[in-house]
Amino acid sequence: MDLIDHLRVLAARVTNARALIQTEEATKTAMVMPFIQILGYNVFDPLEVTPELVADVGTKKGEKVDYAILRQGRPIMLFECKKAGADLNINHAGQLFRYFHVTEARFGVLTNGLVYKFFSDLEQPNKMDDKPFFEFDLLDFKERDVEELKKFAKCAFDLDTILATANEMKYTRAIQSLLAVWMNAPSEDFVRLVSADLLGSRRFTPAVRDQFTTITKRAFERLVGEKINERLKGAMSPETVTVADSSATPDQPVQALSEEEERITTSLEELEGFYVVRSIVRELVPTKRVAIRDAQSYCAVLLDDNNRKPICRLRFNNTDKLRLGLFSEAKEEEVVPLETVDHIYEHADRLKRTVQSYLERTTP
Structure with missing residues (x-):
């Protein structure tokens, strides 16, 4: 882990x-x-x-x-x-x-x-x-x-x-903190510095200062916004928590999300269970290949974010009765009770066998 x-x-x-x-x-x-x-x-x-x-x-x-x-x-x-x-x-x-x-x-x-x-x-x-x-x-x-x-x-x-x-x-x-201050309220010295080449021979009058203070703040906002958009474009990875169609089976493609499913939130217990499963199978696959998808009735842990490669299902919606869904080679689910999230470790060998079976199928 x-x-x-x-x-x-x-x-x-x-x-x-x-x-x-x-x-x-x-x-x-x-x-x-x-x-x-x-x-x-x-x-x-x-x-x-x-x-x-x-x-x-x-x-x-x-x-x-x-x-x-x-x-x-x-x-x-x-x-x-x-x-x-x-x-x-x-x-x-x-x-x-x-x-x-x-x-x-x-x-x-x-x-x-x-x-x-x-x-x-x-x-x-x-x-x-x-x-x-x-x-x-x-x-x-x-x-x-x-x-x-x-x-x-x-x-x-x-x-x-x-x-x-x-x-x-x-x-x-310290510099990050200073830049954060300048983004929200650029100081006069900073505005004077960034506008020097643009003004040329023009004087830095109060009117020019006010104008370039607004422009500097807007430039900061746009720069940060562009950087965020660049990161968001690459944010869809196996690490991302997404919502899956609760009616889909391991061999069925994910269907379009309903409005109710879009409101699904992943609980802290489900995230903790996901990290436990990921730590168990990391000796077989890199952690980035282990993904999580939440649904109404369970939270699926998948290999390669592929619904046809379920590692297990975290059935934690009833917090008084935690259950874990394990899969056979035929992708038949067996639901077993858990006393705590940590008890997932007791099923480590079976989780590893499931992942190993997917790896063997893709080995030439």
């Missing part, structure tokens, strides 16, 4: 349970510990992840940082946790600042279980910066964010590699 799949499963679980997570301790248990575990660190081994690390700081005695990730007995990353949804500003990182100064750790993470802010000492050695160089939002992340997060995983952690790119990440983020 890839890192991004683990993160998506955790995000689904957190979304479901978020209303019940009201304290800092609950946030640590339900959100932060699973996040650290996903990065490959054993949260149950105090030699690898030490909770409530104590290090006296000057006259302050017995203060504790919530988690310290250790490598060869030395801390490499510190976690300071706040309750789910709490504000994360630099004023909430006091203990993190102090521990960063007295330990060998080069990275400090301030989190509320949903957003993770990564700090280092890029400005002054051994003094944690006021601004993070990287932020990861569990409920709103992109693939490039996951690629950056991978650098902190146990299997890939390399101090020099992260520090070499941390400055670039920090300044890239």
